[in-house]
Amino acid sequence: MENLIQPKILKGFRDFLPDAEIQRSLLTEKLTNVFRSFGFVPIDTPVLEYTEILLRKSDGETEKQVFRFEDNGGRDVAMRFDLTVPFARFVAEHKDELYFPFKRYHIAKVWRGEKPQAGRYREFVQCDFDSVGSDSAASDFEILLMMKTALAAIGVTDVTIKISHRGIFNRFLAKLGLKEKSEDILRTVDKLAKIGEEETARLLTEIAGDSAKAGDILKYIKGSDSFESTLALMEEMAGGEADDTKRMREIYAFMCEEGIQDSYKLDPSITRGLDYYTGVVYETFLNELPGIGSVCSGGRYDNLAGLYMKDRVPGVGSSIGLDRLIAGLEQLGKLDAKGSFIDAEIFCLDQSLTGHYMGIAKQLRQNGISCEVFPDAKKMGQQYTFAEKKNIKFGILVKPEDAKAGVLTLKNLKNRETFENITVAEAVEKIKNA
Amino acid sequence: MENLIQPKILKGFRDFLPDAEIQRSLLTEKLTNVFRSFGFVPIDTPVLEYTEILLRKSDGETEKQVFRFEDNGGRDVAMRFDLTVPFARFVAEHKDELYFPFKRYHIAKVWRGEKPQAGRYREFVQCDFDSVGSDSAASDFEILLMMKTALAAIGVTDVTIKISHRGIFNRFLAKLGLKEKSEDILRTVDKLAKIGEEETARLLTEIAGDSAKAGDILKYIKGSDSFESTLALMEEMAGGEADDTKRMREIYAFMCEEGIQDSYKLDPSITRGLDYYTGVVYETFLNELPGIGSVCSGGRYDNLAGLYMKDRVPGVGSSIGLDRLIAGLEQLGKLDAKGSFIDAEIFCLDQSLTGHYMGIAKQLRQNGISCEVFPDAKKMGQQYTFAEKKNIKFGILVKPEDAKAGVLTLKNLKNRETFENITVAEAVEKIKNA
Numbered sequence A, B: 001m002e003n004l005i006q007p008k009i010l011k012g013f014r015d016f017l018p019d020a021e022i023q024r025s026l027l028t029e030k031l032t033n034v035f036r037s038f039g040f041v042p043i044d045t046p047v048l049e050y051t052e053i054l055l056r057k058s059d060g061e062t063e064k065q066v067f068r069f070e071d072n073g074g075r076d077v078a079m080r081f082d083l084t085v086p087f088a089r090f091v092a093e094h095k096d097e098l099y100f101p102f103k104r105y106h107i108a109k110v111w112r113g114e115k116p117q118a119g120r121y122r123e124f125v126q127c128d129f130d131s132v133g134s135d136s137a138a139s140d141f142e143i144l145l146m147m148k149t150a151l152a153a154i155g156v157t158d159v160t161i162k163i164s165h166r167g168i169f170n171r172f173l174a175k176l177g178l179k180e181k182s183e184d185i186l187r188t189v190d191k192l193a194k195i196g197e198e199e200t201a202r203l204l205t206e207i208a209g210d211s212a213k214a215g216d217i218l219k220y221i222k223g224s225d226s227f228e229s230t231l232a233l234m235e236e237m238a239g240g241e242a243d244d245t246k247r248m249r250e251i252y253a254f255m256c257e258e259g260i261q262d263s264y265k266l267d268p269s270i271t272r273g274l275d276y277y278t279g280v281v282y283e284t285f286l287n288e289l290p291g292i293g294s295v296c297s298g299g300r301y302d303n304l305a306g307l308y309m310k311d312r313v314p315g316v317g318s319s320i321g322l323d324r325l326i327a328g329l330e331q332l333g334k335l336d337a338k339g340s341f342i343d344a345e346i347f348c349l350d351q352s353l354t355g356h357y358m359g360i361a362k363q364l365r366q367n368g369i370s371c372e373v374f375p376d377a378k379k380m381g382q383q384y385t386f387a388e389k390k391n392i393k394f395g396i397l398v399k400p401e402d403a404k405a406g407v408l409t410l411k412n413l414k415n416r417e418t419f420e421n422i423t424v425a426e427a428v429e430k431i432k433n434a
Helices: A018-037 A051-055 A060-065 A084-094 A137-153 A166-175 A179-189 A192-208 A211-222 A227-238 A243-258 A322-331 A351-366 A380-389 A400-405 A424-432 B018-037 B051-055 B060-065 B084-094 B137-153 B166-175 B179-189 B192-208 B211-222 B227-238 B243-258 B322-331 B351-366 B380-389 B400-405 B424-432
Strands: A048-050 A068-070 A076-079 A102-111 A123-132 A159-165 A264-266 A280-286 A296-301 A315-321 A344-346 A371-373 A394-397 A408-412 A418-422 B048-050 B068-070 B076-079 B102-111 B123-132 B159-165 B264-266 B280-286 B296-301 B315-321 B344-346 B371-373 B394-397 B408-412 B418-422
Touching (some): A018 A137, A051 A076, A068 B068, A084 A102, A123 A322, A137 A315, A159 A166, A166 A211, A280 A322, A315 A322, A344 A351, A344 A380, A351 B137, A418 A424, B018 B102, B048 B051, B084 B123, B123 B137, B159 B166, B166 B179, B166 B211, B166 B227, B227 B264, B243 B280, B351 B371, B351 B400
Parallel strands (some): A159 A264, B159 B264, B344 B394
Antiparallel strands (some): B280 B296
């Protein structure tokens, strides 16, 4: 006999058992429905791409994390680490086949060799939605509205969506004479929530070489009470009204018209670090668990596919980190423990009736009821346990004399309610109305 | 300015543009509904696994094709090349958390570095459904029924599902004294459709060292007219009745009870080559395009996870090669050219009405209608072309005076039927009833 191989998976990777995968499927389906309801269409791209395509613009951190290798044909290839870079390549490659504004969603796995920790995995699912080809406040607002709508659709309402505008911040830094140092400053401001105000101030003073300027930056990123007063402060500190502040007012006007302005907080400390954003930017935090980081982030960029083509394609988009979100909801005890796609279990009381059981199953399925036939005449206790583990609501029992009479017993396995001697049609009604 | 990188993808890999991805999504959703209706539950496993786990039992061909590399932690890893090996590992690793018969479906990408050709890609989607833990004719039949039902659900009815039984064939070879040569014989028989009867006879004579035995094998694999007469022939040549032929009769009885026996052809030349099957085996061919090979194959195995644990887990399963199937249907012109998830386009007649348009969109979505607001006041011709490219059925037009009066114009973009001065509620009705 061969030696057995220990069945195990790689660190940072996960199996999804049925309960977890049903949960993830239900969440994904709800998100998909929202994306579709806004006119977004799906695309797909390869998991493997030329490393040159994926990594050209990346920072060192990404490069260290990417799963990269030489394939059998000697090509330098890598597994995608996000859905944005492949999307940029996709838009450049297919621009003549697309229609703009091109609005796509893409729900798929990405891979990063990160240090595994709570809520962080080396293989995880991202849900991206982007609208490219329109530089309008309407598009900006649409993405913001979709973030709120999509999260609400999966029961996540206790969130704060923080928004800001990268262009206003850049203008402000230029006015301070710190344009050249903006990368370092962005990197530092991005860490505010993690390292605290004092440490941020110390680092900013070091970078700006001037504690007064550091103080200005702190004042700017702390903002004011309301959306309007914060915007006024940003505008003043950045040197007055411009297209960027006008854009923020337009977005705010859309929010007010829709009556959802309270769901968004203008927070000038949101910058999205070194990313390629140029306009509005946003991050979303679970109010009860802000420490896990943003669960839905994004912003506007003015040149999505600049690495691959000369045409400038502006766009705006957002990404839900589904696995991080699920980890957070689990931690908060806010996920339904068990879902089920199966309505009824037809128990096996008599093996010779299996064909009859299958006939009943067929009728149920024709009426839109999902059901299964237990294939072996195992002990009833075992069969009940099985149905319970699968979270199946109804049991159907048919004895030989029932089969002859064309009736069955329907049992609600949750509350033990039992209906004897009913027809399949009656069972259909009862299951549908349950 | 940086040099541009040519946007391109790897050979054998594909982008899915919206029309193709909508199509694939629709097919996948229909298959998923069938799997769920039979009580099958979803699972997921990592794309990357230890190479040792994936490749231990594989033949040289697979080893050459697999995408394998050393990760940053020095681990020998590989991308999954099918969904069966990961499922075997999964069952061994989680057997105490599962309930048996464990019936799972898994629709996911797999990777093989095959020579790209029509309908063959290096990245493709498989749809697997397996039932493990029950060695019953009911389970065998259930998988066969699901194959037919799943294919019918996606409009594929002109197929031949060929079935046979590996155990009967093995018994027959043993009776001929050719047990030791069964691997070579299986390999040869498996190529019958490709190389023809004459070449098969020549090869079999070479292997068996005896033209009479080769003739017997040919007689066996050619079978007879009907299911019953072919089974009788197989039984006789294998040495009489046994559990294996009894099992085939049970399966056939289920087919007859369900009235679907004509959908299956008992074809003793089906062996599934060197695979690990031990019982019933099957392959499915498009009647109009048999040359592309089987689009749905599988069978019964008596020991799924034997590499990883001592417990024997019998099972039966099947796999739909979705991408090969789609390629075949495309070749036959049998795929809907265009699907759409979007019901209505709200055109932008006046940029200042965008907020009003969004209000209408909100009401439509609340009524289950997917719609989008065109974000920019582009020329109407451009906006109509956009809606046409997205295959959107309804256009909604609102002029400033309409907005004031609370009405709109609804236009069926397919047949040009137009309804003027109607309310949103009336538009909802018309769109729903269309």
